[in-house]
Structure formats: C-alpha cells, structure tokens
Amino acid sequence: MLELIPFSAPTYWLNYNAVLSTAGGSTMGDVGMAMRPYLKFVDQHRDFFERAKAEAPLKFDGKYTTVPDDLAVLMFESVPYWTQGFTDHGRALAKLAKEAEAKGRLISAASLYKRSASLLATAEWSMQVGADKHGVFEECRAACMKAIALSGDAYEEVLIPYGEHLLDGIWWPAPGDGPKPVAICFNGLHSYMEWFWQNGMVEALRSRGFSVLTFDCPGSGTARFYKNLHMEPKTEKYAKAALDWVLARADVDPEKLAAVGCSFGGYRTVRAASTDDRFKACLAWGALYEWPQAKQRRDGEPLTAPITMSGLDRPTMFWFNGVETMEDFLELRSQFTLHGVIDGLKCPLIVFHGAEDMQVPLFHAERVIAEAVNAKSKDLAVYYREDGGEQHCHLDNLPTALNEMCDRLAEALGVKAAR
DSSP states (O other), X not given: OOOSSOOOGXXXXXXXXXXXXXXXXXXXXXXXXXXXXXXXXXXXXXXXHHHHHHHSXXXXXXXXXXXXXHHHHHHXXXXXXXXXXXXXXXHHHHHHHHHHHHTTOHHHHHHHHHHHHHHHHHHHHTSOSSHHHHHHHHHHHHHHHHHHHHHTOOOEEEEEEETTEEEEEEEEOOSSSSOEEEEEEXXXXXXXXXXXXXXXXXXXXXXXXOEEEEEOOTTSHHHHHTTOOOOOSOTHXXXXXXXXXXXXXXXXXXXXXXXXXXXXXXXXXXXXXXXXXXXXXXXXXXXXXXXXXXXXXXXXXXXXXXXXXXXXXXXHHHHHHTOSSHHHHHHHHTTOBOTTTGGGOOSOEEEEEETTOSSSOTHHHHHHHHHOTTOSOEEEEEEOTTTSOOSGGGTXXXXXXXXXXXXXXXXXXTOOOOO
C-alpha cells in the first residue's frame, strides 16, 4: 500500500482510505488535492507523526497497537482537516459536473459526478455522527445517483418490503432475455448500495451474465441515515426480504442465486447463505467470522490506535447500532457471530482475503473456511503483497482480485459470460 502519510497504527485508516477512494472512481490527482489541508497539518507536526511511526509501527499482524496519549490526541485533531479537504474537493468536482451537464456534455458530467461521490464518501466515513455527516452523505448519494443516471447503464430503483419498512435498492439487469442468475450484494459497515457500482462489482457481475441487486442493509446507507434502521446481527431477517423480492420476478433463475458481501458484508453474506438454502453460492469479499471484541482501556493505559480516525468513535458506533450505553453495545456486538450458524451453509463457499488485512486479520477467513463443514465446496483465495491487494478487501489494488472472484462465482454456478 502506498505510504501517502507516515505509516503508523493511528494513521493506517486515513492512508488506506486515500487509496480506497481511487477504487470508488476518484483519481490519485483528486486524492492529492483533497489531502492538502491534512498534509499541511502533518508537516506542521512532522515530529509527532514520525514519533508515532517509531512508537506505534504498522506491523500488519492483526494485533492491537497502543498509542501514547499525546500522540493520539494530536491524531484526533487532524481528522477535521482530512474530512474538510475531501469534502471541499468533492464539492468542487460536483460543481464542474453540473456545469458540464448544463452544456450537454453528459459523459464528462458522469465521470465528474462519480469522482465527486467517491471523495465525499471518503470524507463521510471519517466523520462523527451529526449534521455534517448526514449532509455529506446526502451530497455523496446525490452525486453518485447522477453519475449512474448519466452513465447509460441499465438500472431500476426499487423498494424491498421489510416488516413495516421499505429498504432502498437498485436492480441492475443482466443483458439479454430470459431468466438470469442473480447476485444479491450485502453492504459493509460504512458503504452503501451504490458503492458496488462505483467500485466495478456491478459491471464485473453483469458482464458475466448476472443480474445484480444492491440494497441498503439495516445499519447502512439510507436504511440508517433516513429510516433509523440500525445494525442487525441476524442477517437472515433482511436477506429473506431481498430473496423474496428477487424470486417474485419472472426474469430470475432460482437455481443460480448468489449472496455476495464486502467487508462487514463478508459476515452478512455468509450468515445469509447459512440460514437460507435458496442461496446457491456464497462469496465473502473479505471474511468476518465475528465482530472482534476490542480491548477495553483502563485508566492509565495508553490509548489503542485512534478509532476516531475511521469514523468508529463511540457515539458514532452507538448510532450505527441503535444503542445508548456501552453495556448495550457490548451485548449487541457479541451477537454478531457465525458460531453455531455456519454449519448450515450447504452451497459452494468462496472467500477472498488480503494476507495483511489490518481491519480483519486473515484468521477470520481461515476460520470461516474451517467451520463451513457442510459446504458443497470451499475455495479460499489469499492475496499477498507480491500479488497486490493484500490489504482489507483488496481495496488497495482491486481489479485483479475483483475479476478473479467474479470468475470463481460464475464457475461455481455454471454461469457463462454474457460476452
């Protein structure tokens, strides 16, 4: 992974996010401009950042790293410079996109809107819960939907009944006539349904003959921001809603339904396929066996690597999960596990994971594979540094892994490419 910021445990998330932004459609030039306010702050406090690199090195070993209090506080103070830089440049691109659209330059406008959406998403993911986070999410979604609308891709905005609620979704039909294989995509913690289009997953699946349903799971995207639906450990509740909606369509092959999930979606997709045998294949794009039980800090101990830098501070995590106390949060978090569930998975299981994943260590993927004892087949693909894509969900260098995982999914279901 490129070292855009002096590597240390507390700067990992921002460095990763800078690279991740390009996977969603921005350019390295965009990232460089967006990072200027933050890098100016780094230059003004260079000695602190170099100290962090020495005292809290980035080891890529999945172990907790402590950070001295004075360094952690400074890292917290740097985050607003980061989010403002990405917000400002995202808005500048959105302005250019509107101007291009007004002149009828729709291809240019689509590209600019897509780059804008990726930068705004990068800003929102590191923001604490509040009005600014909501506002930037709305701007990001508006830009992304504009990019999709102008792209020429076939799609349909849909609503999926879920109890008393309606979940927002997007249906991306496969080319051609007749019943088609379908991939149902489950969000990660920070991501949203449009993101699967931004990073190329929708196109990679459609080009291999799949129709695709992306939707905002409870706890993610519009479900959390607009509908007050928080994280739900039992994925099967909303997976069933998505499956029922898909299977009500006449253009679907019920024998070729796949569950696909990225990051936290790697938990969601495996749990969904373990609890509903209507799924005929499962792809975990980054595995997650359970929500890691974070070490709790005692008075006088150094801080763990600052979670505020990833938008996972305590108030924001409480908001994601719909809880008000740490006791309630810990109780809910303990329910996010595949233990006692994964033996119900009977379809082919495909797991892709980065060998140096700093967010979810490789042993999660190995445990998922080991405990899926009833899977029809099991396929673990690990990407190493020499391959590129060794970080979380391969998003530091995505295209090779993305295409390979879609190839393996198509092969597992006997799906022939549409072209």
